[in-house]
Amino acid sequence: MSALVEIRDLSKAYTRGRQTVEVLHHVTLDINEGDFLALMGPSGSGKTTLLNLIGGLDSPSSGSISVAGTRIDQLGGTALAKWRAAHVGFIFQFYNLLPMLSAQKNVEVPLLLTKLSAAQRRQNAKIALQLVNLADRAAHKPAELSGGQQQRVAIARAIISDPALLVCDEPTGDLDRQSAEEVLGLLQVLNREQGKTIVMVTHDPKAADHASHTLHLEKGSLVESPP
Amino acid sequence: MKYLHLIRAALMRRKTRTVLTILSVLAAFLLFGLLDGVRVAFNSGGTLAGVDRLVVASRFSIIQSLPESLVNRVAAVPGVKLTTWANWFGGYYREQKNQMIIFAIGPDYFQAYPDYGVTPAMADALATTRTGVLAGKAVADRFGWKTGDKLPIMGSIFPNKSTGETTWTFDIVGVFQAPQAANRALEQQILLNWKYFDEANAYGGGQVGWIVAKVADPKHSAEIAQAIDALSANSDHETKTQTEQEFNLSFARQIGDIGLIVTAIIGAVFFTLMLLTGNTMAQAVRERIPELATLKTIGFTDAQVLALVFGESVLLILIGGLLGLALATLLMPIVTEASGGMIQLPPIGSRSWGMGIALMIAVGAIVGILPAWRAMRLRVVDALAGR
Ligand SMILES: Nc1ncnc2c1ncn2[C@@H]1O[C@H](COP(=O)(O)OP(=O)(O)OP(=O)(O)O)[C@@H](O)[C@H]1O
Ligand SMILES: [Mg+2]
Numbered sequence: 001m002s003a004l005v006e007i008r009d010l011s012k013a014y015t016r017g018r019q020t021v022e023v024l025h026h027v028t029l030d031i032n033e034g035d036f037l038a039l040m041g042p043s044g045s046g047k048t049t050l051l052n053l054i055g056g057l058d059s060p061s062s063g064s065i066s067v068a069g070t071r072i073d074q075l076g077g078t079a080l081a082k083w084r085a086a087h088v089g090f091i092f093q094f095y096n097l098l099p100m101l102s103a104q105k106n107v108e109v110p111l112l113l114t115k116l117s118a119a120q121r122r123q124n125a126k127i128a129l130q131l132v133n134l135a136d137r138a139a140h141k142p143a144e145l146s147g148g149q150q151q152r153v154a155i156a157r158a159i160i161s162d163p164a165l166l167v168c169d170e171p172t173g174d175l176d177r178q179s180a181e182e183v184l185g186l187l188q189v190l191n192r193e194q195g196k197t198i199v200m201v202t203h204d205p206k207a208a209d210h211a212s213h214t215l216h217l218e219k220g221s222l223v224e225s226p227p
Numbered sequence: 228m229k230y231l232h233l234i235r236a237a238l239m240r241r242k243t244r245t246v247l248t249i250l251s252v253l254a255a256f257l258l259f260g261l262l263d264g265v266r267v268a269f270n271s272g273g274t275l276a277g278v279d280r281l282v283v284a285s286r287f288s289i290i291q292s293l294p295e296s297l298v299n300r301v302a303a304v305p306g307v308k309l310t311t312w313a314n315w316f317g318g319y320y321r322e323q324k325n326q327m328i329i330f331a332i333g334p335d336y337f338q339a340y341p342d343y344g345v346t347p348a349m350a351d352a353l354a355t356t357r358t359g360v361l362a363g364k365a366v367a368d369r370f371g372w373k374t375g376d377k378l379p380i381m382g383s384i385f386p387n388k389s390t391g392e393t394t395w396t397f398d399i400v401g402v403f404q405a406p407q408a409a410n411r412a413l414e415q416q417i418l419l420n421w422k423y424f425d426e427a428n429a430y431g432g433g434q435v436g437w438i439v440a441k442v443a444d445p446k447h448s449a450e451i452a453q454a455i456d457a458l459s460a461n462s463d464h465e466t467k468t469q470t471e472q473e474f475n476l477s478f479a480r481q482i483g484d485i486g487l488i489v490t491a492i493i494g495a496v497f498f499t500l501m502l503l504t505g506n507t508m509a510q511a512v513r514e515r516i517p518e519l520a521t522l523k524t525i526g527f528t529d530a531q532v533l534a535l536v537f538g539e540s541v542l543l544i545l546i547g548g549l550l551g552l553a554l555a556t557l558l559m560p561i562v563t564e565a566s567g568g569m570i571q572l573p574p575i576g577s578r579s580w581g582m583g584i585a586l587m588i589a590v591g592a593i594v595g596i597l598p599a600w601r602a603m604r605l606r607v608v609d610a611l612a613g614r
Pocket of ligand 2 (some may be wrong): 047048049169
């Protein structure tokens with residue numbers, strides 16, 4: 001299997017006033033196509049930072065990331081935004097749905113950036129909602145849905161433009177056990193049946209069990225196993 | 228256009244606030260529409276063409292009078308069908324605050340002005356009673372006057388020659404009623420015989436305030452006006468022949484530069500509006516930072532997010548502005564009607580609409596630029612982390 005994501009010697013430092021804090025130190029990592037990778041580690045270890053770099057939401061201080069052959073660390077703001085739209089789906093702890101839009105309209109949002117017609121957008125979003133088993137909630141606003149349902153809408157939105165890569169930052173962090181299981185099961189299905197490569201940050205070992213393997217971050221560096 | 232529902236959703240997020248903002252924009256543009264009407268009304272004296280009544284007055288000042296002898300010379304100008312004249316007579320009834328609108332009018336006045344609704348019998352009664360006056364129904368009702376009453380008026384300028392006092396006592400010989408609602412304002416007037424006024428006022432006779440010339444063919448009004456003014460060119464009483472509307476406005480212009488006043492009011496209103504809506508928009512964007520960050524995460528570019536916020540601001544102002552201007556358009560004829568023609572506001576023309584819409588876009592742009600800029604500069608990772 002070839003590596004979809006190739007991370008080489010990646011460092012990220014933040015500058016606060018005169019102080020520079022390096023949050024990631026020389027991380028090197030390959031993520032294969034079709035992987036379901038769980039990233040664990042203590043709070044503040046840099047998991048979100050790494051995930052944001054992989055998803056093209058931020059740029060590294062040094063080192064390189066290429067995704068499917070594209071050096072995303074070299075892309076500028078606008079090119080990076082367009083790249084994200086086409087290649088990555090994001091799933092967050094707090095779902096990040098647009099509160100004024102129905103589930104259906106939320107799922108359609110990424111398609112606004114494509115050339116699809118309104119009818120095609122509607123049709124695709126319908127299918128995505130069916131996939132996450134929420135076809136009957138298409139007209140509901142986020143506030144009218146449970147946390148688990150909202151997260152499934154977010155998953156539908158993340159896969160609507162058929163990206164190869166899904167990045168999830170504590171997707172079950174705000175859910176009860178049962179909803180968490182539903183969401184994790186769904187991610188597994190997407191990984192196995194649709195071949196999505198998934199990188200998931202989690203604090204929950206049970207969640208990590210759904211992944212094909214787990215890596216640990218410790219103070220900005222990858223370690224083989226937790227101490 | 229496909230992004231419109233995102234803008235709509237943003238506006239619907241806080242319905243009350245959006246409605247209140249739209250209402251304040253509406254109020255500002257309603258005022259803009261009405262005041263622009265006032266400004267237009269004061270700046271355009273109307274064109275001479277198509278007008279069948281011309282007013283000949285001193286070129287220099289509306290308070291300067293003309294020699295009576297000019298009347299016959301105006302009447303002799305080809306195309307003039309009828310002439311009459313009038314003088315302003317300032318005075319009040321009982322108390323200084325009851326200022327009356329009184330004109331001393333020449334013969335044939337009502338032939339030139341059927342608008343007053345004065346019957347031939349009333350006109351006769353006036354002509355045959357030296358101290359007679361006709362009072363409009365509005366003013367008569369206000370003070371409870373009837374035909375046959377004596378009417379004491381304190382003259383503000385003209386003392387009575389025979390008594391040496393400023394008190395003039397008139398006899399009400401009729402109360403007239405304007406047949407058309409648009410002419411109701413005429414019912415505020417009191418009309419007396421110019422002949423009596425001319426003989427009895429202490430400042431000497433043979434003077435008329437202005438001459439009214441009715442033309443046979445309105446198509447030729449402009450040329451006739453020129454010919455009339457030529458009569459007194461280079462004399463000590465040069466005239467300016469104008470439309471009635473323009474003549475009436477020259478009275479109002481005595482108050483001050485209406486255009487400037489109106490511009491100042493509109494300026495102040497819009498300054499306040501921009502502070503208000505600018506603040507609202509800034510707040511609206513601040514509240515939506517997580518949503519804007521989500522859009523960027525999904526792949527909206529900085530420029531697209533800028534456009535969304537900018538569009539939201541412009542749309543908000545456009546909705547309120549168009550409603551306000553539409554309301555002004557509806558209200559104009561009602562104001563004109565309700566004031567009985569006292570306030571003559573022209574309908575809002577395409578020029579005012581054009582200016583209004585340009586103003587809406589400008590206000591929307593000014594108000595939207597800072598929040599839009601802020602939304603554009605928003606760093607996704609910081610916003611997602613709540614930083
Ligand atoms: N923009 C920033 N400016 C300054 N410091 C930052 C910034 N972003 C992250 N950090 C710091 O980097 C470190 C790693 O943060 P990160 O969010 O990646 O941690 P995390 O592993 O995701 O933690 P958690 O499990 O709590 O989500 C933290 O100490 C954090 O304070
Ligand atoms: Mg984190």
